[in-house]
């Protein structure tokens with residue numbers, strides 16, 4: 001399974017679809033999900049995308065999109081954001097899986113990463129950062145987890161947690177890209193390796 005974890009400041013309440021940037025950069029979040037899970041005219045197989053929402057009023061919440069089960073999701077940001085909104089709304093009435101392939105839980109970034117360390121081992125988890133080792137020199141398996149920050153990056157406390165757990169910093173070059181652009185590059189590198 002290819003998995004992505006995005007640390008975000010996305011809001012943890014319902015938001016207006018006409019104003020995604022003011023919902024903790026929900027536009028960025030939706031763009032990242034679209035880039036991670038879609039190919040031209042199809043969904044990728046075996047991809048999980050987790051976004052940890054750390055914005056107000058009641059953080060954290062983690063929303064997961066699992067491509068093997070998803071239905072009625074399209075690549076545009078507004079559509080993806082609308083599914084996040086549905087997940088947040090239904091979590092309010094106790095539902096953790098109100099649409100196929102979309103899950104939500106009260107899980108923090110650190111809890112989620114700990115789960116993935118147990119599942120895959122920290123040597124198969126990569127923290128995407130401009131100052132890391134070149135991705136082209138890194139051996140990767142089909143089962144890999146990629147951790148990224150939003151426009152403000154990953155806070156020091158969470159970054160220290162990753163480094164303490166021996167999660168390697170990996171770079172796609174010495175230019176600072178948008179998170180969604182880094183996801184496209186990671187997918188491309190994995191695809192080129194047939195993973």
Ligand SMILES: C[S@@+](CC[C@H](N)C(=O)[O-])C[C@H]1O[C@@H](n2cnc3c(N)ncnc32)[C@H](O)[C@@H]1O
Pocket residue numbers: 127128129130131147148149150151152153154170171172173174175176177178179182
């Ligand atoms: C716009 S950058 C965030 C910049 C933020 N000012 C910081 O200090 O982290 C968004 C995310 O994209 C990823 N990123 C950006 N450029 C990268 C690069 N050259 N290599 C690897 N990851 C990169 C990182 O995960 C980063 O948190």
